Amino acid sequence: MKYPGRMLGEVLAHLGAKPNTIKYPYEPAVVQAGLRGKIKFFAEKCIGCKICEKDCPSDAITVNKLGDKRFECIFDLDKCIYCAQCVDSCPKKALTVTNEFELAQLDRHKLRFIFHAPDAPPAPAAQPEPPAAKTA
Amino acid sequence: MGLIQKIVTWARIKSPWVIHFNTGACNACDIEVIAALTPRFDLERFGVQLKGSPRHADVMVVSGPVTRQSRDRLKRVYDQLAEPKFVVAVGTCACSGGVFQGCYNVEGGIDMAIPVNAYIPGCAARPEAIIDGVVKLLSSLDPKPAALPAPVAEPVEKVDVPA
Amino acid sequence: MSKITIPIGPQHPALKEPASFKITLNGEEIYSMDMRLGYNHRGIEKACEERSFIQGLYLIERICGICSHSHSTAYIQALEELAGLQVPKRGLYIRTLIAELERIHSHLLWLGVAAHEVGFDTLLMYTWRDRELVMDHLAEIGGNRVNYAVNTMGGVRRDLTPDEIAHILKDVDTLEERTKYYAQVATEETTLVARLSKIGYLSQTDAEFLGAVGPTARACGVDRDVRRDDPYAAYGDVQFKVCVDHHGDVYGRVLVRVGELMESYSIIRQLMKNMPDGPIAVKSPRRIAAGEVYSRYEAPRGEDCHYVKSNGTDKPERVKIRAPTLANWRAVRKMIEGNYLADAPIIIAAIDPCFSCTDRAIELVRPAGAETLTWGALRQHGIDWHRKQGLDFAELNKKLNTQLGRVK
């Protein structure tokens, strides 16, 4: 039957009920286990093949060779689309996904995230070159 | 800072009215912005109201890469906002152009056209991430920011900020 | 009486995406409409030619975030057919599951947006609250609430655990109940029915002639659905009914979408019951043999077509995307004629437009040759129209202006 105010009952029932709203940000967010958030890099596993760079759809990852078997990895968090293709592509599993998603920044420069290589073995104390400046 | 100034700052932080502008987004960020207003996330808790008229809004939430066709519109809407105004770039596209970098009709992130006050990466930025970004922006207005909860995961690596 | 043209968009609260329409009005009635699309044009087709197949996949997925899986599946199906890959059964089932979950989220979203367009925000809040259940599952399976990135060449990227299956089945039951309730609300709430029925009418002949697709066409009695007519993924293995309605108006489009929601629940139950074991993907090459393929997919908004041509390298030679909303535009123009201006937003919303692929921009259109309307002319038009309706603002204005000492 048609009548105005069809939702009256539903609406009144919810008036007294606890709202559906979550407490975030006052309580940590509950996120799904498989959430694709920020990518994490394990410098010791990387072989510098750059397949990740090649497959990245949005040019967000850069792997730099710092020295013998030493690689650092730069993520542009403002470019990354968190697709995790690089993780799938990496033959050495040097990349993984974390479910960190609270990446907002007021300053865009802070969105460039660098995973440094482990310190160089003591012998040749060559200063690693600064990462090649990427075109902004 | 005088008492009046303090009260005004307080009011500003507690009452951010929002206008939403899509400059060429894939819709995902837009629906996440809308989702942030619905019961599960309810941005109205922070005083956020979605406004249709730029004259009423304090915060412009922009999603999507700036396309050639929308660039001028974006600037015009920005100019119509009454001071003080803030711009939040929602989603990777709005931050940098994202996957659409290099497409011929895309000019890049929002900051190519107008100044941006907060960047929320993510593709699409989750409603929680949007809340996080808005709260970060608002607390930056507060001279004495209220203690915010610690982020879920501690950044493990050293973060290097190039100058 | 002269006709006037008003622009709507590209920035307008009813349109969350930019599009601009020019509506020519005859009084409060819409005489004709034209639209300027292109605000969202990013040049994806060209960009695809410049990227590898795998990079293109993520780009294609981001044509549109609401049914990202539609585009990504249509594209990946084309690649798999070109490369001659046999996707394992389990992979196809998961793909179909995501497709149906996406349809549910999209239709619930639409129901809310449609309610919002007619000022019924409560329904928007309730449908979007329930939609979160689906979003949780999509995030659980795919790893992201939208742009799930589930597809990869040769199958899918993530498997389902028995736990998830049980959980999805439980939520499908909840959703089914809620959908029944919303169907009741939509058909029994007088104010809502008053705003939805008898507007935006399109006859079956027009729908067919103008090439409407999806729920827009099915609400006019056009019995077409790619899932049945040209089965892909696992649709050959499930039983479902194609929802057709004969109202032809916005109300009919609500009924069709609600009906499709119910069918989706049943499809998901069948998929879960018969989910085969085995691998979810096969290994794929980086280069794809030359050839051309036409892939079709029934997106929530209608038929989505992708044409992919490959030349034997790791990049496509040509990718062409025909998104559903594009096919529906002609029909919208027809539907909107003769309706009230107040109904324009809901009629446009009724096809569930997303311009991001089509390009969202609505501008009410000016008949060719009409001069640009000044504010003065517009004001005059308003006065004329209302004088005809028995209100004379001119008098009021005159009095007011004399009182203010400004002689007009």
Place this chain on the structure above:
Amino acid sequence: MALFNIIVFPGILFLVIAGLWFEFVDRRMYARMQHRQGPPWFQPLADFIKLLAKETIIPEDANRFLFTAMPVMALTATISAFFYIPLWSPRALFSFPGDAVVVMYLLTIPTLTFFLAGWYSTSLYSMIGAVRSLTQLFAYEIPLFMAVLAPAMLANTWSLAGIAAYYTAHPLMALLNVPAFCVAMVTLLGKLEKVPFDIPEAETEIVAGAFTEYSGRHLALFRLAVDIEVVVAGSLIVAMFLPFGLALPWYLGIIVYLLKITLVVALIAILRTIMARLRIEQMVNFCWKILAPVALAQLLLNLVVKGFLKP
């Protein structure tokens, strides 16, 4: 004492606080009925202060004088109407025979200011909004007037204080006015431009209607005027249709009065939660074809009853 009454209690200050508070009550209830948490209690206040401190833009081709005068006028009209309404005792601050009609007229002024404000902002959306405001005014004003006349006719006086006194003496007579009360509630939604009659500011069609071009201070005053209008119109309805507890001691009287206003605000909130917006011509039809006849029937009924009681 009179000055205190006008400025502080039950005057302007009280009205401002009550207006903001009831906006909160309305928004919070709306949110809770939609199963979400809703804004905190200070929200309307924060909105108000923020708008006061924001840049004020006056469109170039708008009429400056009218553009700035309208919000003030809306505010003054609503506030002055308030002083004629008896709140918790059968006496009002000011009273004279025929003040019921004056209050009704004063409450029409805000709508007219919306119209003028919209019309003279010269923006397309404001103008459509303005015209819709006025069209809507013509539709609901008659049923509203008739509905309010009904209890006055029964009480045989045009003074609000007199009406209050009459119903305090004959409380059962108020029950006779239930249909008029319903009509008045529905038309009140039209007057306050709430769903299903928020046609003049339909966000998805014409952005924010008459207020589209308003910003900063002026918008703040307009919003305040609308908030206060809720309280004033609510008080009017309460005085006309729910004249109970007026004989109580003043502190109980105030509590009862506040409860009654809360009831009216809650009713408004519920009604706007469960309905969709009508189209303007549907609204006009509804007012003329349904509300007006009901109000007319009520008037006839009251006439007959009065004829019975006379001899």
Place this chain on the structure above:
Amino acid sequence: MTAEETVVKALVEKFPCFAEKIRTQRERRLWADVPADQFEAVAHHLFEQMGFTMLCSITGLDEGATFGLLYHFGQPSGMMIGLKVSIPREKPEWKTFIGLFPGSELYEREIADLYGVRFEGLPAGLRYPLPDDWPDNEFPLRKDWKAKPAVAAAAPAAEVKS
């Protein structure tokens, strides 16, 4: 006889020049190259006699010396046929099909914008999908077109207010 063979046979009967040119790729997918002068007749025949009432898309192709226009017609039953016609690059002109398939308007405008093909009979209207300030004679989907800096102007972020 399969449904595909039926369609092919019916077509070849009517247009013998097709005998060699129709390719059956798989179930419900047919492809054919059509000579430009026959195209209109074939399209009308498909629409009027054979139930191919849907025009699914028009795809522009840059084939070097010629532009290809690939029309996909569909039957409600799911059968699809892709008809390709080639037009010379120097003189990219073709006829509109909005009389037969009104839905083709936007597809044609798209090709006009992106490839620079002129459609005879297409009424004037708003352009789609390129922006209003797009330079003339720049057709982005042509293979020899590369985004020029002037077009893809990527001004650096002037100043980022923080």
